[in-house]
Amino acid sequence: MTLTFEAEKRLGDFVLEARFTSEGGVTALFGPSGSGKTTIVNLVAGLSQPDRGRITLDGEVLVDRAVGVMLPPSRRRIGYVFQDARLFPHLSVQSNLSYGRWFGPRAGRWGDFGAIVELLGIGALLKRRPLDLSGGEKQRVAIGRALLASPRLLLMDEPLAALDRARRAEILPFLERLRDEMKLPILYVSHAVDEVARLADQVVIIEAGRVAAAGPVGTVFADVAADSETGAILTAIVHAEDEIDGVTLLDHPAGVLQIPKLGRRLGTRVRVHIRARDIALAVGEPGRLSIRNRLAARVVAVSEQMSDVAVSLDVGGEPMLARVTRGAQRDLGLAPGLAVTALIKAVALDER
Numbered sequence: 001m002t003l004t005f006e007a008e009k010r011l012g013d014f015v016l017e018a019r020f021t022s023e024g025g026v027t028a029l030f031g032p033s034g035s036g037k038t039t040i041v042n043l044v045a046g047l048s049q050p051d052r053g054r055i056t057l058d059g060e061v062l063v064d065r066a067v068g069v070m071l072p073p074s075r076r077r078i079g080y081v082f083q084d085a086r087l088f089p090h091l092s093v094q095s096n097l098s099y100g101r102w103f104g105p106r107a108g109r110w111g112d113f114g115a116i117v118e119l120l121g122i123g124a125l126l127k128r129r130p131l132d133l134s135g136g137e138k139q140r141v142a143i144g145r146a147l148l149a150s151p152r153l154l155l156m157d158e159p160l161a162a163l164d165r166a167r168r169a170e171i172l173p174f175l176e177r178l179r180d181e182m183k184l185p186i187l188y189v190s191h192a193v194d195e196v197a198r199l200a201d202q203v204v205i206i207e208a209g210r211v212a213a214a215g216p217v218g219t220v221f222a223d224v225a226a227d228s229e230t231g232a233i234l235t236a237i238v239h240a241e242d243e244i245d246g247v248t249l250l251d252h253p254a255g256v257l258q259i260p261k262l263g264r265r266l267g268t269r270v271r272v273h274i275r276a277r278d279i280a281l282a283v284g285e286p287g288r289l290s291i292r293n294r295l296a297a298r299v300v301a302v303s304e305q306m307s308d309v310a311v312s313l314d315v316g317g318e319p320m321l322a323r324v325t326r327g328a329q330r331d332l333g334l335a336p337g338l339a340v341t342a343l344i345k346a347v348a349l350d351e352r
């Protein structure tokens with residue numbers, strides 16, 4: 001399966017201008033809220049038309065504005081699973097599933113009813129109505145309904161976002177079976193890095209209507225992770241051992257750090273690793289807190305990222321990167337030059 005996507009679409013003030021190719025397997029569309037992921041999926045499904053562009057599936061033109069081709073959704077053989085299952089409430093599970101079969105094409109049918117019911121583990125639910133199902137069960141039925149229409153490509157727009165952690169964990173193995181046993185190509189929209197890392201072969205990162213990065217999931221995430229995991233690597237001096245609390249105190253120009261007892265000679269120079277997500281920022285005296293590690297810092301730069309705000313800091317002459325939400329950035333008024341306290345939840349020795 002090859003999907004080629006090249007489209008422009010204006011929606012109010014928002015402009016999508018994206019181009020990517022998916023070569024089968026699971027392709028994740030990943031990016032912040034409002035970046036245009038659903039817009040892309042709707043264009044592929046045929047639920048909306050691009051202003052300009054061309055979309056093809058296995059060489060067949062689904063849309064080509066230049067020559068006026070716009071295949072209706074029913075002729076695309078593309079399944080769509082939404083965040084909310086959207087089952088017909090008055091129909092039993094069995095009838096909801098048959099509906100997919102009924103409206104699917106006769107030619108090119110694949111996957112029999114029993115096999116799909118078995119794959120999704122919904123055999124015991126057939127007589128029930130959607131109202132009597134858990135969120136996870138509903139979503140599995142919705143996937144079954146989409147599969148029974150024998151799609152060439154399955155679109156899944158945050159299919160697990162409405163579910164709690166336990167339900168998500170229940171469904172993920174079924175999605176893996178779709179990928180591995182049915183070999184069904186899937187375009188999968190998600191906000192969750194762990195989901196994408198587990199399911200996807202390729203990832204397309206969407207930011208503000210544009211493709212920010214695309215490629216094999218390992219390569220793309222390695223680049224993102226290289227930017228985002230590490231908050232700081234600081235050089236500090238072993239200052240004292242605290243026998244009572246079982247910690248070693250490290251001296252750093254910006255303050256004192258505590259680390260689980262190291263057993264190194266006083267005066268030894270060590271490097272410590274701090275993850276970006278273990279750093280919180282406070283403006284003014286933070287007061288009584290359980291966090292022991294507090295370093296004086298100054299904001300150097302603030303940059304909006306995909307899902308949060310990256311704050312570059314100077315801590316005693318060394319760089320540090322913290323990640324905060326947009327709301328926190330606004331509340332704290334984080335801007336270059338501002339003096340802050342970096343509160344660090346965990347410090348690890350960097351042995352490299």
Ligand SMILES: Nc1ncnc2c1ncn2[C@@H]1O[C@H](COP(=O)(O)OP(=O)(O)OP(=O)(O)O)[C@@H](O)[C@H]1O
Nearest residue numbers: 011012013014031032033034035036037038039040
């Ligand atoms: N009909 C519309 N009219 C005006 N603006 C729209 C319309 N539909 C979507 N938008 C805007 O287009 C942008 C992209 O929306 P889209 O739903 O594609 O984002 P998304 O990446 O799927 O977000 P989320 O992760 O929150 O679902 C948003 O800013 C949205 O407000």
